[in-house]
Amino acid sequence: MATPRKELSTNSENRQTLAAACDVNDVLADISLRWKMQILYCINEGVAQFTTLKKAFPTLSDQILGKRLKELRAESLITASDIPETTPPQIRYATTEKGRELLAIILDLHHWGLKWKTVGNNYCTVNR
Amino acid sequence: MATPRKELSTNSENRQTLAAACDVNDVLADISLRWKMQILYCINEGVAQFTTLKKAFPTLSDQILGKRLKELRAESLITASDIPETTPPQIRYATTEKGRELLAIILDLHHWGLKWKTVGNNYCTVNR
DNA sequence: TTCTTTACTCACTTTGGGATGAGTTATTGT
DNA sequence: ACAATAACTCATCCCAAAGTGAGTAAAGAA
Numbered sequence: 540m541a542t543p544r545k546e547l548s549t550n551s552e553n554r555q556t557l558a559a560a561c562d563v564n565d566v567l568a569d570i571s572l573r574w575k576m577q578i579l580y581c582i583n584e585g586v587a588q589f590t591t592l593k594k595a596f597p598t599l600s601d602q603i604l605g606k607r608l609k610e611l612r613a614e615s616l617i618t619a620s621d622i623p624e625t626t627p628p629q630i631r632y633a634t635t636e637k638g639r640e641l642l643a644i645i646l647d648l649h650h651w652g653l654k655w656k657t658v659g660n661n662y663c664t665v666n667r
Numbered sequence: 668m669a670t671p672r673k674e675l676s677t678n679s680e681n682r683q684t685l686a687a688a689c690d691v692n693d694v695l696a697d698i699s700l701r702w703k704m705q706i707l708y709c710i711n712e713g714v715a716q717f718t719t720l721k722k723a724f725p726t727l728s729d730q731i732l733g734k735r736l737k738e739l740r741a742e743s744l745i746t747a748s749d750i751p752e753t754t755p756p757q758i759r760y761a762t763t764e765k766g767r768e769l770l771a772i773i774l775d776l777h778h779w780g781l782k783w784k785t786v787g788n789n790y791c792t793v794n795r
Numbered sequence: 796t797t798c799t800t801t802a803c804t805c806a807c808t809t810t811g812g813g814a815t816g817a818g819t820t821a822t823t824g825t
Numbered sequence: 826a827c828a829a830t831a832a833c834t835c836a837t838c839c840c841a842a843a844g845t846g847a848g849t850a851a852a853g854a855a
Binding site: 730753754 | 839
């Protein structure tokens with residue numbers, strides 16, 4: 540009689556709980572998706588097409604690359620535009636102001652990581 | 668004869684590939700673990716014991732809290748010290764300089780999120 | 796001696812991110 | 826008609842993060 544048998548996964552519930560507590564949890568979840576910031580960085584550096592990005596990361600699959608580009612566009616971190624007069628229609632990506640500001644913060648994070656890295660070892664000693 | 672049958676999971680291989688490409692990927696993976704930055708923030712604000720943290724996040728389990736505290740200590744983001752003269756021996760946590768500098772960057776990220784958030788909707792329109 | 800509280804740890808199950816293989820649309824070259 | 830290339834999408838499987846239940850050590854209180 541007592542146990543009402545919980546229906547919903549507390550996994551996704553907790554994600555919502557955290558997002559409700561503070562927006563930054565959503566931001567963290569978004570930017571930590573694998574390859575995402577790396578792709579954004581490359582686009583900002585001029586490696587701006589599907590195929591050139593693929594060459595930049597040989598172990599990154601088409602599927603994830605396409606997914607990440609779609610996400611980045613949906614979040615307005617990059618824009619996509621057709622390159623005219625190309626044999627198979629091609630697309631060039633470019634970072635937005637929003638994307639460039641994010642990259643600046645990621646760079647701060649990078650510097651923080653370097654600053655506090657213990658020599659000869661990772662700053663994170665937790666087993667993975 | 669051709670296919671040499673790959674042995675290792677490309678999943679963890681790719682994590683290493685990314686970490687080798689740039690340290691910041693490791694940092695991103697670390698700080699985006701659920702509850703981690705939230706716990707660090709609370710400790711910095713003075714909510715500094717196991718039980719008080721548990722009360723602060725009712726849906727956070729003991730197990731994950733213990734795990735996160737262990738990680739935070741291993742990464743030198745917090746320190747742990749005994750409170751003397753307490754009935755069951757108690758522990759108080761405190762942020763380190765490294766932890767406080769990280770929180771400052773997380774705060775930047777928070778501001779970035781607020782700045783670019785589209786009104787009435789999430790800045791992230793990708794389905795989860 | 797048993798109860799309570801703090802601060803954990805272990806074993807098991809679930810969930811969703813990420814990898815893989817195959818298929819799709821569009822356009823030009825042969 | 827068929828091949829080639831760019832830029833994707835879909836279905837399926839795997840694995841590690843995260844959740845759940847239970848148990849532990851230490852120290853005093855009843």
